[in-house]
Amino acid sequence: MLSQLVYVSNRKPNCTEEEIEKILEACKKNNPPLDITGVLLYNDTKFIQMVEGDMKTITSLYDKIKGDTRHDQVRMISLGPIKQKSFPSWHMGSRPIQNSNSIDYLTDITSEDKLTFKKILDGEEENGGKVLDILKKFF
Template sequence: MHHIIYMSQATTALTDDKLAALLAQARRDNEERGVTGLLLYGDKQFMQVMEGEAEVLAPLYDHIAKDPRHTGLIKLADKAVEQRSFADWSMAFRAVPAEQFASLAGYVSPEALRLQVPGLSGADALLLEMARQFVLPSNES
């Protein structure tokens, strides 16, 4: 079992109808591929957890990376896991208000992650930015 977690920025705000169409297609495709996961959307930002076999997730992630509906894709995790976290959901979804998205535990905006140190993974950049925010006064970060 494998999972990939990423964040990205929508190129335009998605209407409820566009989100519904995206979810319907994702759920249908994921069920056929044996993929489960979670998609959060708010303030033009996506965060997704995809779970399944590595040989299924790799091309799916490559396909997502080419999707023109978003930009600034940042992979936070890509690794083997012992079990699924969202086993019962072909694609759980939640629209999150901007202020609630920003208050997610450990949340760092995609813009902050794009300033990462060369050679660090997305997850390492996230940890580095969290450490910076912890030790630097807000006007210095």
């Protein structure tokens, strides 16, 4: 079943920009054969990642992600079936972000959207639809 999973985690200090590049290279190599797509947003202290693919495949991937030593306090925000992928051609799109007060969105964003994004960063937003709407505003 085609599904989507979103999580937020704390980026550890040992996760340098070089490590981020390693993560993205691994995604480019490993995700195509598994038909996994998605996006990764990150700053100095947080990761927000959304992955799309077969339910069993992405939950297995999530189990591996939870064990990655480059971050901790991994918290699933949403997991559920989808009708189609939101990022079908991106085996892992990525974008660095600053902090929730000075983010450069690529589309118009409301003050309510900004509050929702802060909730996402804090691991407090669980509405998958809201999370997806916000993530799309970055790309």
